[in-house]
Amino acid sequence: MKSMGLNELREAYLSFFESKGHLRLKSFPLVPKSDKSLLLINAGMAPLKPYFTGLQKPPKSRVTTCQKCIRTGDIENVGKTLRHGTFFEMLGNFSFGDYFKNEVIPWAWEFITEVLEIPKEKLYVTIYLDDDEAYDIWTKKTNIDPKRIFKLGKEDNFWEIGQGPCGPCSEIHFDRGNEKVETVEEFLKAADEDRIVEFWNLVFTQFDKDEDGEYNRLDSPNIDTGMGLERIATIMQGVNSIFEVDTIKSILHEVCKNAKVKYGENYKNDVSLRIITDHVRSVTFMISDGILPSNEGRGYVLRRLLRRASRHGRLLGIEETFLFKLCENVINNSKFAYPELEEKKDYIKKVIKLEEEKFDETIDSGMDILKSYISEMKEKNVKVLKGSSAFKLYDTYGFPKELTMEILEDENMSVDLDGFDEEMKKQRERARNAREKSNYMGADDSILNKIPSEIETQFDGYNNTELDSKVSLIVSDEKFVDKFKGEGIIVTDTTPFYAEMGGQIGDKGCIFNDKFKAEVVDCKKSINGKILHFVKTVSGEVAVGERVTLKVNSSIRESICKNHTATHMLHEALREVLGEHVHQSGSFVDADKLRFDFTHFSALSEEELRKVEKIVNEKVMKAMEVNTEVMSIDEAKAKGAMALFDDKYSKEVRVVSVGDFSKELCGGTHIDNTGKIGLFKILTETGVASGIRRIEAITSFKTIEYVEEKNDLIKNVASVLKCSDKDIITRLESQILELKEKEKELNSLKNKLAGSAKDEIINKVQELKGIKVATGILRDVDAGALRELAEEIREELTNGVVVLASVAMDKVQFVAMSSKSAVNKGIHCGNIIKQIAKIAGGGGGGRPDMAQAGGKLPEKVQEAIEFVNSIIEESVK
Template structure:
């Protein structure tokens, strides 16, 4: 057995299955395409689910891939064990109704024993209890009987709800007795570290239906998964994934940054492993366009990145460093995944920005923790238990680790019940699981026309024309397939051909009409969306007459809306090009929306655009429009399109043959949307908004054509109204507003001066009310001020004039009373506590409050009781000072 590097193992696997007639596909994005059941791609087969279900036609019936994957359910174990990780690569070979067990089992054995040269005596396999075919095939290739183990449904039968499923066969490597548990029952499937499962062959041969029956599939499939990192541990003879060559390279670089030697300190090793794993996930996620945010996959990214940053602090690393480690991930994986090499600058920028923001965030957590402890000491000095629920709030809100909270509070003499923290954590996980269960769709997605079979498909003719005759091949009313639909019915319609564009790639679906041949019946179509097999499902309402399956009808796309949408879509392409020209090549689309009224374009950028940058982008796009360039659309092979410089737009899934949209010599992109024939048809382009939507993501909203005219008309109307209100001609509006602003500033200065004079006058009167209590100067009074802020300022002024003493002020409004108490530090040392004073007298005015020993304030609903509260204040002050 050769000590092969991870990159070499990957290449050998893919080359081996290419030699068996498989098409090598590059890894799909970590962002699932049209699959709401997954947040992130977590297995090799997940991106190809539509090929297995028949919703999409695969580029070939035999495919092999090495898929990048993210899994986070066990994130808390990452770093603590030798095998847990959030990022991994899954190699697989797949058959979509082509070959089956008689081919895949001999191939697997050949690759393991001939290509990798692993000792056959080290190999064990498991099979499903009654899978006799798999048993005979393993025996036929040379596996001894005592190396085959039968396991039950839990271990060796793959299914997920209803849909395709079947038995599986797992392949194990025996690491030797020294890794075993010593039990007589030890064998493949044991929890010890002796037998390592590295390849799973899934034989998808049944269709599980709603009643629980398993129906044989006409065309069984093969789905296999081999963990690349796990295979590398075997081939390199190391104990865990962190010692594999490429991963160890990253780990060693982290050690060089923190000055630690891996293996010397168990606790520090945990932090080193966490960072090593997490930076791989972060690099690949950002490489696939995921940006840090507070929801969805962006939240997963943020959590992983911040968890790694926290462990950097634990290792003593100061400031941002993960962005630097990312380049080492790219160095060892960039050849296999060129997208991260191409986007290295963007990846490092995003990571650095998020690290710097986290530095501020964790400082907020420290401030919050300190505030919690101060409040606890004030409320109950004898309490030495810090709530586990409060610790969880710090973790959940600020990303503040429990271990750090525990360390800090223990220094202050507190303990934390870990079980309370765990209970709060488990409760949150349960809420998340419940939410996922409610939001998930079935793994094997369905569409309402699937019962009609795979032949019930349509042809899209909307690139060439907006009207076409067609035949109705399916109707759905009230979620049921019907033969007829009648006036008043909300209906879903499937036609044999259609000019209606289905919502895709950020472009909305077409609207329009479906009419009977004689014009007596009408369906108003309000949307068009894709179903399985790229079916165009028309959503509408029967407003006149009746329709039936088999009927010949006429379709009419709303021409005005279609062309307005096309203007915005072509302008989106021109906008992206202009943004790259003005802001830099790091600009990449992160989302889009194209409708008849506007376009929305999300893109990577790290700060708000300057006014001059927005203006320049507008100029470039409008100049491109005025050049009256032809807009060409054509199909070609994806590799040829990329050689031409075509850019891929976010959200699109590309096959071998792609559609290219080319605007003169200005821009070229891959896109399946509808477009103009000439750039001049876009009319005027206008950016009407630019703002941030997530860390490192900006959003532009813009209009074209008549929508820009209407926008300008609206702005002109607003300017005219504003000019009339300030009695100025439109061209003198700015000068008039500046004049009014100067006048307001002068009036504000006059008001401030008068307030200061009034305060000085009132301060003079208040000085006469100062008296002593227990030898301390005290000022207690009701004051006439406009608001609480003025009361606070006056309180500070009087305290400064007194030099030493206590100030208690009250303010009564029609329906509310406000109280404030302040004191100098020397008086606090004598026993005065403003917070406790306010807490007691606030009850008298029907309220509550508190604060620090030197300053506190409160409010209440009984202004009539203010005098009584102020009388109480003097008694409480006397008691507090006398006690010392």
């Protein structure tokens, strides 16, 4: 048996299946495309679902991939066991209605025994108990000993998820032991004990399970295989754990260096070392695919993994940020298979470092919150922390449950784990409900997904805005119809209409012939790539097969083109001003404006925004040519063309070049010269998520309208201020100074009024149970003056309590102050304020010697103040 490194194994597998006529595809991004059932890609076949369902035509009927995957279902076990991990790579070979069992079984055996040279006496095979066809092929087309094949039931060897395509499977297993297994019972026992491990699953998708549970044979059965790269690496390298595989072990050793500990000497340390090793692999790949830390969805998964790894670094005694350094090891180990890691190295490190620093702040905040919980529990003589409180620490502050439990243990306290689990369950249900429901393949069940594959539309709209074509399909009321009038969808052989894609909205216009006219209100692509014209009939009716003219609204198209080209220029200008970590995160382009989301970690200053705007306008004024070329993806990248973070590109791509300034891969429509943009203006710059900023901008006539509106506003302001445009600032500054002086005078008068009220309040002081009580109601006295007055009265009373109210602008302010001697007799200002504020429609509280509150019912102030004496009578014993 060969000893092969993980990278060597990956290449051997992909090369082998290329030799069998398979197209090698690069790994798809971890972010699913058009699949609402998945948060992250979790299996090799997941991104290929549209090919299996027929929604999309595969680039070839035979495909092989090594797919990046993330699974977090067993995250709590990661580190505790030797086999659990969140990130893994899945090797697979797939047939979309091409070959079947007769080919894949012998190929699998050839790869295992001849390429990997695994001894036949170390291998076992399981098949579905009713799959005699697979048994015959295994025994007749390979040289496996039939005694090493075991037939198992549905639970082990049949793949299905509800309704839809399904079928039996055949699993290949490796025996780590030496004793021969002769019965199914012995085999299952050895598998349960992890002596025999499954490493390759060949799924034969040959049935379609209907609503009645019937299994109907598919006309074109498929092959879907999956072999965990890390798992086969453990076998080939003769190790028992994925953490001992060459590339992963390299990361683990780096963690050990940082922590100054040895692996294998202490179980708790080993758990932390494994968690950090696994999680840093996951976060590095996730960030390289454009995922950023956030509090929801896949961003939350990323944040959770980062914080869990950081937390275990602390447990190992690593106080400084360190994960951002470890990711270099991950990148160096995997960059040959995944070059995007090297390309985005600086960006990945920056995201990790910022999140580590943020976690340092939040974990300290969490410690403060936990200390306050402990203090409160001691006061109330409570020994168990509420599950909801522990979950708040976990969910809001990233404070691991285990850490909360450890700290509480030191205080002889514990956590209500059932309550915590209940809160966790609620959160998972919320996440599940937030994920849109779909069929098993992750696509909405729609008539649009059933458009026959032979119906294709050629887009011919880059240079044309009008052409003749034939109606090939009509959809109305979720049905295919031969003819219609009203609202519906028309599909034609060719079209000049651009379908919404890449942030650019679909074209508008009309479709017509001699007896029919319809307004095209939108143009979109279905999941299976069909171009759909959404129409409203103006007159007549149309039938399938008729010739029609399709005409794009050229003025709207031109405005969209200007804004789209401007987004490319904005992207490059941002990179010049802010740095090359800036990447497009999303965009929206219509006829009125453009919106551009990009990766950056702080708000842009006014100076930075001005620089960006100036760069774009300089390029506009230079009237640079905008050229589009079609070339291979490799050629495009060699020429320096930028690609989106998570897009999957075909072999040939369109490269849009704005002079020698900007070069991007883009399938959208553009102007041919930047001079047509006229003028570019940034309207707003805001944050939309952690590490994601958004700019909204306008071009051309919209910019002129904007300037005219601002000009009108300036003229109106000048008219109101009775000055010229250039004197507006001077006049405003002068008026602000005047207002401040008037405000000072007003406050002085209010304070004098408050001062004059002092004597009146003191003259009305009552004595209750040996305590002097001063109350009063004032008008238009601010909170600060009210506090000062209360403090002065308290000083004069020496042994008493002061409760004052002020009514201003339909709102009420209350303040209460008490001397130490009064507090010792039972007075608590916080309790007094709480009760009287409630009467006036407000709330508040405070310390025994001072408290304040607000209220919303001025008409209740007298009643509230009169209630003070009753509270004092009850309080003083």
